[in-house]
Amino acid sequence: MDNNRDQELIDRCRKGDRVALGQLVNEYERPIYNAAYRVLGNSADAADVTQVVFLKVFERLEQYNPRFKFFSWIYRIAINEAINQRNRTRNEQFFEEEQFVSAENPENRLNSEQLSEVVQDGLMELQEDYRVVMVLRHFSEMSYQDISEVLHIPEKTVKSRLYSARQIMKGQLTAKGMM
Amino acid sequence: MNTLSERIAELVQADVDGFIDESDRAELDAALEVSADARAFRQETLQLTNILAAVPELDPPTGLHGRILDSIELPSARQLPIWLTGLFQPISYGMAVAAGMVIMVGVLNFLPLNDDEMTNLVGAMVQEGDGLPSTSQGQLGVDLETVQGTILLKNLGGAMALQFDIVSAEPVKIGVNLGESGLEFGGFANDAGGVREIEVSGGNVQVTNQGTHQFVVFLRPIDGVDTGARNLEVSISQNELRIFKGSIAYGG
Numbered sequence: 001m002d003n004n005r006d007q008e009l010i011d012r013c014r015k016g017d018r019v020a021l022g023q024l025v026n027e028y029e030r031p032i033y034n035a036a037y038r039v040l041g042n043s044a045d046a047a048d049v050t051q052v053v054f055l056k057v058f059e060r061l062e063q064y065n066p067r068f069k070f071f072s073w074i075y076r077i078a079i080n081e082a083i084n085q086r087n088r089t090r091n092e093q094f095f096e097e098e099q100f101v102s103a104e105n106p107e108n109r110l111n112s113e114q115l116s117e118v119v120q121d122g123l124m125e126l127q128e129d130y131r132v133v134m135v136l137r138h139f140s141e142m143s144y145q146d147i148s149e150v151l152h153i154p155e156k157t158v159k160s161r162l163y164s165a166r167q168i169m170k171g172q173l174t175a176k177g178m179m
Numbered sequence: 180m181n182t183l184s185e186r187i188a189e190l191v192q193a194d195v196d197g198f199i200d201e202s203d204r205a206e207l208d209a210a211l212e213v214s215a216d217a218r219a220f221r222q223e224t225l226q227l228t229n230i231l232a233a234v235p236e237l238d239p240p241t242g243l244h245g246r247i248l249d250s251i252e253l254p255s256a257r258q259l260p261i262w263l264t265g266l267f268q269p270i271s272y273g274m275a276v277a278a279g280m281v282i283m284v285g286v287l288n289f290l291p292l293n294d295d296e297m298t299n300l301v302g303a304m305v306q307e308g309d310g311l312p313s314t315s316q317g318q319l320g321v322d323l324e325t326v327q328g329t330i331l332l333k334n335l336g337g338a339m340a341l342q343f344d345i346v347s348a349e350p351v352k353i354g355v356n357l358g359e360s361g362l363e364f365g366g367f368a369n370d371a372g373g374v375r376e377i378e379v380s381g382g383n384v385q386v387t388n389q390g391t392h393q394f395v396v397f398l399r400p401i402d403g404v405d406t407g408a409r410n411l412e413v414s415i416s417q418n419e420l421r422i423f424k425g426s427i428a429y430g431g
Contacts, residue, residue, distance in 0.1 A: 033243070
């Protein structure tokens with residue numbers, strides 16, 4: 001994520017340049033969708049959140065302070081929006097109609113889709129603040145400092161949550177025979 | 180951080196994540212040397228990290244890209260600065276058009292065919308005019324992964340205007356096939372955008388474009404040709420591959 005390039009695209013968007021808009025969406029649609037999916041565990045909700053994130057970004061474009069990284073700003077909006085969406089649907093059926101595959105099955109060589117589901121299952125069992133840190137570190141590949149900026153928490157808290165989340169995930173994956 | 184000291188657990192995490200400072204490396208190595216717990220913790224954390232890294236990235240649902248773009252309104256883009264007046268004057272064309280020609284647009288907002296024809300075209304178009312009609316006779320929507328936008332066909336009282344508003348990050352060639360349309364190329368108006376080249380040849384108009392894609396291709400009826408129900412074919416190519424083809428019905 002090149003902040004100078006992002007800034008140039010944002011400046012062009014502010015002038016009404018839809019090509020620049022298309023380029024920004026191209027750059028961030030996929031990572032934001034993936035982060036939202038890993039927080040929510042639901043494809044339709046993740047798509048809705050991704051759309052709302054871009055809508056809010058461009059509604060608030062005048063509020064964006066170029067001294068800060070654009071990607072930190074858009075991820076912050078994405079995580080907040082995903083958590084809000086999660087709260088709205090907390091009492092509804094949360095997973096898509098999918099059968100999660102246990103690796104304990106004798107024929108247990110997981111394909112990538114099954115692996116994705118098992119890991120998602122584990123993520124959804126984490127408490128939300130742990131899950132978000134795991135998603136940003138492992139799926140958005142952010143540094144501790146980036147996660148700290150996105151979540152507005154100290155780096156020490158990032159490390160502590162990551163440690164706890166990983167310990168829980170290790171336990172889950174061990175129970176499923178994956179570790 | 181239970182059986183391990185918080186410090187060693189932090190160093191192991193930093194190592195596995197690739198963020199350990201070289202100054203801390205010796206301390207971690209010493210701990211790994213003497214502590215089976217530290218080694219086990221590192222091994223488990225590496226294993227977990229490898230499992231998570233093997234999880235494939237997901238493709239966003241088809242159509243999400245278009246939904247996002249459709250939902251966002253940017254500050255008003257500039258209107259096309261050059262418009263046709265309500266009356267489209269007859270234009271005479273030189274043999275150059277029939278023979279085929281390529282014209283570099285560069286920074287020109289207005290494209291003449293040659294010096295002689297420019298006189299006629301200037302007479303036909305005005306800068307900062309009242310704009311094209313708001314209603315269109317037909318339209319095409321383009322909603323591809325790499326190209327989105329609309330193409331409107333507008334009646335100018337005999338002559339026609341194809342108004343393009345296309346968004347594409349990559350270079351594309353936009354072609355209008357006039358073969359059976361009963362129309363011929365009449366002029367071109369370009370917003371100060373990405374149009375780099377226009378080629379008029381053998382009943383086809385092809386615009387090479389990158390960046391901003393707002394332009395108008397003006398078409399005039401060919402004298403003596405019946406203008407019944409017809410179709411105008413529009414295609415878009417990228418890297419020499421046609422990625423879009425559509426037609427707009429008109430007349431009749």
